[in-house]
Structure formats: structure tokens, C-alpha cells
Amino acid sequence: MHWFSFLTLALAVPSSALVRFHCSQLVTERLDPLVDPGLVPSSHVHQIVGGNSFNSSMDPEKDMPGESTCTTCQFTEDFSNYWTAVMYFRAHNGTYKRVPQLGNNQFEKAKGGLTIYYMQDAIYDSKQVSKVTAFKTGFRMFIGDVRARTLAEAARYRYLTYVCLDTWTTRSPETIAFPGRKCKEGIMTSLRFPTCWDGKNLDSPDHKSHMSYPETGTFESGGPCPATHPVRTAQVMYEVVWDTKPFNNLEWPADGSNPFVWSFGDATGYANHADYVFGWKGNALQRILDTQNCQFNTNCIKESNSTTQTIDKMNSCTQKAAVTEDIGVDSWLTELPGGFQAEYGPGSA
Numbered sequence: 001m002h003w004f005s006f007l008t009l010a011l012a013v014p015s016s017a018l019v020r021f022h023c024s025q026l027v028t029e030r031l032d033p034l035v036d037p038g039l040v041p042s043s044h045v046h047q048i049v050g051g052n053s054f055n056s057s058m059d060p061e062k063d064m065p066g067e068s069t070c071t072t073c074q075f076t077e078d079f080s081n082y083w084t085a086v087m088y089f090r091a092h093n094g095t096y097k098r099v100p101q102l103g104n105n106q107f108e109k110a111k112g113g114l115t116i117y118y119m120q121d122a123i124y125d126s127k128q129v130s131k132v133t134a135f136k137t138g139f140r141m142f143i144g145d146v147r148a149r150t151l152a153e154a155a156r157y158r159y160l161t162y163v164c165l166d167t168w169t170t171r172s173p174e175t176i177a178f179p180g181r182k183c184k185e186g187i188m189t190s191l192r193f194p195t196c197w198d199g200k201n202l203d204s205p206d207h208k209s210h211m212s213y214p215e216t217g218t219f220e221s222g223g224p225c226p227a228t229h230p231v232r233t234a235q236v237m238y239e240v241v242w243d244t245k246p247f248n249n250l251e252w253p254a255d256g257s258n259p260f261v262w263s264f265g266d267a268t269g270y271a272n273h274a275d276y277v278f279g280w281k282g283n284a285l286q287r288i289l290d291t292q293n294c295q296f297n298t299n300c301i302k303e304s305n306s307t308t309q310t311i312d313k314m315n316s317c318t319q320k321a322a323v324t325e326d327i328g329v330d331s332w333l334t335e336l337p338g339g340f341q342a343e344y345g346p347g348s349a
Contacts, residue, residue, distance in 0.1 A: 017294040018119045018128050021074035022107035023049035023082060024314040029321040030337055033058035034142055034207050034275045041323040044264035044338050045086045049113045051079030051279050052319045060138040064279040070317035072113060076307045077284035081277045082114055084240060086263040088328060089247045090342050095332040102241040105168060111315040117237040132234045134286040135278040142207035143193055144273025146264055149345035154270035159192040162269060178258040178269030182248045186241050191274040193236040196225035234289055238274055265340035
């Protein structure tokens with residue numbers, strides 16, 4: 001799949017956009033149109049946000065924004081879909097219960113979901129000076145490795161991190177494994193997508209190869225894009241706040257090891273991953289990225305002529321699950337949906 005028009009590396013107008021917004025939860029179920037297209041159910045449980053045209057195949061030839069009738073995202077023109085695996089708590093007796101999500105800082109009233117960033121440079125750089133292009137209709141990508149169970153395997157994905165929230169605003173230190181202690185306000189995962197596109201392919205067989213991180217460093221680098229992937233795109237980042245507080249008073253493993261596990265069985269945390277399917281209407285995202293002095297939404301909405309909706313409106317956009325099964329919301333499960341059990345990896349207990 002190709003987009004053949006050549007993209008220039010420079011935009012006509014200098015900009016400095018760093019936009020942050022929330023998307024409430026659309027549905028939680030076993031569907032994955034990227035890794036398991038058309039399979040109902042897919043292998044493991046995901047939590048999905050964005051446009052309500054989400055389905056098991058997400059045909060790239062169809063007009064996603066045109067098919068959605070609502071979005072769970074704050075920007076009303078964003079019908080993209082963003083999703084991650086779901087976290088579970090594993091009790092002493094081997095049963096599992098789903099860990100709920102919280103609305104992130106400033107979005108506490110949201111029904112779970114993700115906080116989304118589109119940035120011209122890493123969030124640590126307040127200048128935001130890189131010139132970037134928006135994604136195109138049909139674009140999609142994936143980050144992470146669901147098979148990673150060792151530190152060496154996870155080291156390739158150090159842009160997928162965890163923070164143990166001692167306070168609501170804690171943002172460090174970051175780890176690439178599950179926190180090994182009780183976190184007072186929950187666990188936050190941060191998932192940072194690559195920023196360099198090959199300029200042709202809207203997807204690739206592994207959903208990764210058409211994208212790259214900068215030539216030097218990874219997500220935090222201001223280095224140039226490699227020659228194979230010359231087009232600088234916005235950096236997409238997800239933040240997810242997992243409400244682990246209800247489990248802090250339950251019995252944890254006697255050795256103090258982590259009791260949390262991803263919905264596909266990874267108990268190390270090394271296999272954290274995320275999926276993205278672009279679905280902004282028209283040039284809405286490019287308008288935002290071209291906005292000057294857009295910092296965490298200040299000036300973004302007015303100057304880009306964008307519209308937003310209330311959290312209540314975001315929460316009201318939902319989708320009935322295509323897969324009917326107990327995913328451990330109100331009950332304890334003897335195994336994870338799809339038949340998975342916790343895997344602790346080599347050398348783990």
C-alpha cells in the first residue's frame with residue numbers, strides 16, 4: 001500500500017505544536033484489526049478508544065472518519081483508533097481480575113481511556129521546533145513485542161515505560177518492567193511511537209518497518225531521520241493510568257514480586273505494546289501541527305479552527321463489544337480471556 005505523492009520535509013509556516021488531549025474508553029474486548037485482522041475473537045483483550053467505526057478488520061480502503069458517528073476523543077474531528085492490551089491483577093490463588101483505568105491528570109471525569117500527545121519533538125523539549133507532516137488516510141502502525149520476556153528483548157523498546165505513581169503528578173523514574181512495589185496512586189504506562197516515515201507505505205507486514213526512530217538515539221532524540229525514512233512525522237504518545245489502588249490491600253507474593261500481568265500473559269511488563277490507526281478528518285491534524293505556540297492545547301484549538309467536546313460527550317460515545325465473554329471486570333477468572341496464564345520469563349518466579 002503506497003501513497004505516491006512526494007512529501008516535502010519542510011512546512012510552509014514554522015510552528016511549535018505540542019497537543020495533549022484525552023479519549024475516553026470506547027470498548028474493551030478481544031479484537032485486534034492489525035495483528036489479527038478479521039479474527040473474532042482475537043487472541044487477547046484490548047482497550048480501545050476513538051471513533052466508533054472500530055471493527056475486527058478496519059479495511060484501509062474505507063473512509064473511517066466517514067463511517068464513525070461519534071468519537072471518544074476530545075477533538076471532534078479525530079476518529080482515529082488507539083488501543084493497548086489490558087492489565088490484570090493475579091491473586092495468590094492464581095485467579096485474575098481486570099485492573100481498571102483512570103482519566104489522566106485534568107481528565108479525571110473521563111471514563112478510563114488514554115491521554116494522547118502529538119508532538120513535533122520529544123516532550124522533554126519545550127521548543128518543539130521540528131517541521132512535521134500529519135499521517136494520511138489508511139495509515140497505521142504498531143510498537144512493542146508481545147513475545148518479549150527478558151530485559152535484553154525489552155531493551156529494544158525503551159520508549160515503552162512504566163511509572164509508579166507515588167503522587168498524581170509523578171513522572172519519574174521510568175522503568176521498562178512492571179514496578180516491583182505498591183504504587184500509591186496507580187501505575188502509568190507511556191508508549192511513544194516512531195517519528196520517521198518512509199514516505200510511501202501506509203503500512204507494512206509487521207506494521208513497523210515503514211516507520212523508524214531518528215538516526216541517533218530513540219524517541220528522545222532530535223537527530224535526523226535516516227535516509228530510508230526521510231519524512232518527519234509528529235510523535236504520537238499514549239499515557240494510560242491503571243488504577244492499581246484497589247489491589248494494594250490484597251495479599252501480594254511473599255517475595256515482593258510484581259502481581260500484575262498483561263492480558264496475553266506477560267508478567268514481566270517487557271511486552272508492553274500499542275496500536276494506532278489514523279482517522280482524523282480531512283486536514284484537521286495538519287492544521288493543529290501547523291499552529292504556532294501550541295503548548296498542551298494553549299492556542300491550539302482557536303488558531304487551528306478546531307472543535308472539541310465535553311468529557312460527558314466523550315463518555316457517551318460507546319460501542320457494544322463484538323465478543324461476549326467475562327473479561328474479569330466484576331469477577332475473578334481462573335485464566336485470562338483467550339486461555340492465557342501468567343508468564344514470568346527466564347529466571348523469574
